[in-house]
Amino acid sequence: MTKSPIGGNRSGRKLGQKVKKGKLKASSRRWIERHINDPYVQRAQLEGYRARAAFKLLEIDEKHKILAGARRIIDLGAAPGSWSQIAAKVTNSTDADPRVAAIDFLEMDPIPGVRFLQMDFLDPEAPEMLKQAIGGTPDLVISDMAAPTTGHRQTDHLRTMHLCEVAAHFAVDVLAKGGHFLAKTFQGGTERDLLNMLKQNFRQVIHVKPASSRAESVEMFLLAKDFKGRQAADSEETAEDAAAE
Numbered sequence: 001m002t003k004s005p006i007g008g009n010r011s012g013r014k015l016g017q018k019v020k021k022g023k024l025k026a027s028s029r030r031w032i033e034r035h036i037n038d039p040y041v042q043r044a045q046l047e048g049y050r051a052r053a054a055f056k057l058l059e060i061d062e063k064h065k066i067l068a069g070a071r072r073i074i075d076l077g078a079a080p081g082s083w084s085q086i087a088a089k090v091t092n093s094t095d096a097d098p099r100v101a102a103i104d105f106l107e108m109d110p111i112p113g114v115r116f117l118q119m120d121f122l123d124p125e126a127p128e129m130l131k132q133a134i135g136g137t138p139d140l141v142i143s144d145m146a147a148p149t150t151g152h153r154q155t156d157h158l159r160t161m162h163l164c165e166v167a168a169h170f171a172v173d174v175l176a177k178g179g180h181f182l183a184k185t186f187q188g189g190t191e192r193d194l195l196n197m198l199k200q201n202f203r204q205v206i207h208v209k210p211a212s213s214r215a216e217s218v219e220m221f222l223l224a225k226d227f228k229g230r231q232a233a234d235s236e237e238t239a240e241d242a243a244a245e
Ligand SMILES: C[S@@+](CC[C@H](N)C(=O)[O-])C[C@H]1O[C@@H](n2cnc3c(N)ncnc32)[C@H](O)[C@@H]1O
Pocket: 050, 051, 053, 054, 076, 077, 078, 079, 080, 081, 082, 083, 084, 103, 104, 105, 106, 119, 120, 121, 122, 144, 145, 146, 147, 148, 163
């Protein structure tokens, strides 16, 4: 169970710290102040997670139970690695019997039991390499991928939405029947075609916003649960087409 760190400060560091005015730009100073005073950042340090993002996955799991029973997990946009840390733990993954494959174009320090590919997920070879790295059928695909910011909000938004869409098609291509897909998206950003595709392939499709996702951020997560399986989704589609004719 995830405990809310709000109001608490178990890392021993005081909240409400200010960064001295100096050479830093005001916006950079504000970012640092927000970071060092963020209770989730402090709690991540205390609990040995590489990023506060860990609590987004844990909070979503607390409500929607996607980690329990997962035997193989693919983590897209994994660096610095807190979701992969959780994935390795829940699958009991080891270097001898790896059950987690992760990808990021940034470097990531090794995590025992995690096969890491440092490459662009949009590289046409990435899907096949991930399938080989996981060495079996995954029952969970998680994507926290966010496109690097360009400063142009709409461009960033569209790029991240594109990543979400490519990740969704990848999930449908690799998941085991009954598996789940979780991906970062933006409020109001999920395209209708993508939602329809997911609804055709999963028994439940919802948007979730964990408490640890900053309220001022438009970030949301798209959760597609209980994959129908490739044949089942195909035959349902054929039946719908036949009924429509
Ligand atoms: C919010 S961070 C992920 C944090 C991670 N879930 C964790 O718990 O540590 C998003 C990551 O997505 C990665 N990313 C964005 N676009 C990508 C792409 N096309 N291919 C691979 N990784 C990508 C970024 O490099 C970044 O490290």
